[in-house]
Amino acid sequence: MEEISPDVAARKAWLGLLAKCDAEQLQELWCSVDEPEHSMLRAPEIGGVMVRGRAGAVGAAFNLGEMTVTRCSVKLADGTIGHAYVQGRDKAKAQTAAMIDALMQTGQAAAIRAQILTPLQQTYDAAKATRAARAAATKVDFFTMVRGED
Amino acid sequence: MYVAVKGGEKAIDNAHAWLAEERRGDPTVTELSVAQIREQMTLAVNRVMAEGSLYDPDLAALAIKQSRGDLIEAIFLIRAYRTTLPRFGGSHPVNTDEMACDRRVSATFKDAPGGQVLGPTFDYTHRLLDFKLAADGEVAEAPQSPAPDTATPHIMSFLDRESLIQEEATGLETPDDLTRTPLELPASRALRLQALTRGDEGFVLGMAYSTQRGYARNHAFVAELRIGAVAVEMDIPELGFAIEIGEITLTECETVNQFKGSKTEPPQFTRGYGLVFGMTERKAISMALVDRALRWQELGEDNMGAPAQDEEFVLYHCDNIQATGFLEHIKLPHYVDFQSELELIRKLRREAMQMQEAAE
Known part of the structure; x- marks a missing residue:
């Protein structure tokens, strides 16, 4: 694995969150932000990505099937460029995500994190935790029956 | 000879209008929404995504609604839609080691680290119709327990440490893609x-079942079956x-089979592998069994002449869209073909009758 800088790691984290987050919540939170002046570098576009797996989970890669993805790139008035690749076919979500990616590279980063990314992450984590807790409740506790033969 | 025939446009339009009406059913019954199908017919949605080869629950639900619940027709719709999408790229191979498991069971190790997690399974239900579902009622919330915050390790990795399991070969990082180049035999794994x-x-299940019944000796244990969410990662240029x-x-299924060893390999366990979109457990287990049966050559086993060992038979017949396309085309007009058959049979009959008369 190549080393990545903390900046790249942080950007990876928010782009990944934006790709997976709930679109409705994202738009609600985005409403509270004044939309910055921007131009469209790449209008929202729907496409497919071939998802791959590995034979036996560890061997050679193979094609599992595609998933839908929407991408978008925007440029703010100050020249900052934002990109987004989000799961599904929601063009508005892709555009909002690209704007957030751009703003996260500006002086507004702290405000955007607090207003948008943190609540999104909390919702995402809570949903994950609930599922994990439900799974944990279905874990089998074995007990051994007393056997008669000895 | 092919003769183009025109006509039937009005009949076709009217048939489609009636289809739309029949799809809707009794208008006094509430219409199904796509969201209802997505949320409540999840396993049908999963099957359509897996065989349609496109992960998008909303589209799969729409396809099921449009196809009146005919899942092969729905898969057909998804396959057709898929071809219209520009391909942005290919993902890194998903890391199922880091799966957030809803379910994880092993038939080989009772006390596997991570435990036996049943998840939302039909197993151990009594398969009795539940008439409570016919009256809409509230569902009690499922219990929760504290969950470990570590990933669940693959059971195969324990066998691997002792070298008891056959090693998996590496391959191309960008694997061959049968949606881009026609499938040629012999095919790579x-x-x-x-x-x-x-x-x-159904086809893969039937093939897998045949191996269990003795067509290619293939006694598989489910070392691990896991279902859950994984992240998909892709390089963005x-x-x-x-x-x-x-x-x-x-859904991922790893099977182990006993292997006596060959000239080049010591006795060890061998693997079969299944990985399928969605919660599709029957399919993933079937896939693992058929994968294992198809590996006979690589593992130096005998060809028993079993259907599940026959790569051409399995791979050229497992696609239900190819199969249904060819099968169903025979109901479309073949008037000219049949006219010539008719001519031929009349001629043969005439000749046969003349011979019979002459003999009398």
């Missing part, structure tokens, strides 16, 4: 796995690094 994961559940572009639910 990557192509076989791609064909099986999108193959018809404009960024210069990889990001997560989404998260999908997968």
Whole structure:
């Protein structure tokens, strides 16, 4: 694995969150932000990505099937460029995500994190935790029956 | 000879109008929404995504609604839609080691680290119709327990440490893709796995079952079956690094089979592998069994002449869209073909009768 800088790691984290987050919540939170002046570098576009797996989970890669993805790139008035690749076919979500990616590279980063990314992450984590807790409740506790033969 | 015939446009339009009406059914009954199908017919949605080879629950639900619940027709719609999408790229191979498991069971190790987690399974239900579902009622909330915050390790990795399990070969990082180049034989394992994961559940199940009944000796244990969410990561050229572009639910099945060893390999266990979109447990187990049966050559086993060992038979017949396309085309007009058959049979009959008369 190549080393990545903390900046790249942080950007990876928010782009990944934006790709997976709930679109409705994202738009609600985005409403509270004044939309910055921007131009469209790449209008929202729907496409497919071939998802791959590995034979036996560890061997050679193979094609599992595609998933839908929407991408978008925007440029703010100050020249900052934002990109987004989000799961599904929601063009508005892709555009909002690209704007957030751009703003996260500006002086507004702290405000955007607090207003948008943190609540999104909390919702995402809570949903994950609930599922994990439900799974944990279905874990089998074995007990051994007393056997008669000895 | 092919003769183009025109006509029937009005009949076709009217047939489609009636189809729309029949699809809707009794208008006094509430219409199904796509969201209802997505949320409540999840396993049908999963099957359509797996065999349609496109992970998008909303589209799969729409296809099921449009096809009146005919899942092969729905898969057909998804396959057709898929071809219209520009391909943005290929993901990194998903890391199922880091799956957030909803379910994880092993038939080989009772006390596997991570435990036996049943998840939302039909297993151990009594398969009695539940008439409470006919009256809409509230569902009690499922219990929760504290969950470990570590990933669940693969059971195969324990066998691997002792070298008791056959090593998996590495291959191309960009595997062959049967949606881009026609499938040619012999096929790489990557192509076989791609064909099986999108193959018809019924066909793959039947093939797998045949191996259990003795057509190719293939006694498999389910070392591990896991269902859960994994992140999908892809390199983004404009960024210069990889990001997560989404998260999908997968079912993974790893089987172990006893192997006596060959000239080059010591006695050890061998593997079969199944990985399928969605919660699709029957399909993933079937896939693993058929994958294992198809590996006879690589493992130096005998060809028993079993259907499940026959790569051409399995791979060329497992795709339900290819199969249904060819099968159903025979109901479309073949008037000219049949006219010539009719001429021929009349001629043969005439000749046969003349011979009979002459003999009398």
